[in-house]
Amino acid sequence: QPVLTQPPSSSASPGESARLTCTLPSDINVGSYNIYWYQQKPGSPPRYLLYYYSDSDKGQGSGVPSRFSGSKDASANTGILLISGLQSEDEADYYCMIWPSNVVFGGGTKLTVL
C-alpha cells in the first residue's frame, strides 16, 4: 500500500492562504492520478471538497467555495490543496486520497486558523 505524506499540522491567519501538501511515494507519479481532498471537522464525517487531475480535468464538491482549489507540483511529486481567503470555519483536518488500484488516504493535516 503506498503512503501519502501530509504534514501533521499547518496554520495561517484569517484572510491569508493555506497551502496543504500531499506527497506521493517516488514510485507513484502524481501526474497519473486524481488527487482527492476531504475536509473533516470534529464529530462529523469527512466532506468531499474536490479532485484534481489537471487544469482541464478537475471537479469541485457540491457547495464547496471556489476559494478551495487543487493543483499538482510534478517536480515534488505532490498534490496541493490551496485555500484562499481563510475563514475560521476552515479550521479542520484535511485528507488527501488517491485511487491507484485501492483507495489510499494520507495521514491528514490539521489546519489551524489563528
Add this chain to the structure above:
Amino acid sequence: QVQLQESGPGLVKPSQTLSLTCTVSGGSISSGSYFWSWIRQPAGKGLEWIGRIYTSGSTNYNPSLKSRVTISVDTSKNQFSLKLNSVTAADTAFYYCARVGYKGVFDYWGQGTLVTVSS
C-alpha cells in the same frame, strides 16, 4: 438527497465478528453506476479504506484487511453490509459507509458509528 446510516453493535468481543449495516435512503442503491464503500477511522487518527461493492456484488478490498473482510449488498432492503472477523482492539474505530460517485469521489457519507472491541 441521498442519506446513509450505519447500524450495528457498538461493542464486539475480541476474536468475534464485527457486523455493520448501511441503509441507503433518498434513492435506490441499484440506480446509477455507483459503488458503495466502508471506511474506518480510529479515534484521533486517519482514515482507512476497507472496501467497496457494486450492486452486482463485485467487491474490492483493502489488501491489509482482505483476509478478514466481507462486504455484501441487499438491494431489496437498500442496504449493504460489512463483516470483519477475528477482531482485535486494533479494529476499534469509527466506521463510515459512503457512496462512491462520479470520478471515484466519496460524495455521500453516513454519520459514522463507533465500534469498540473489548471483552
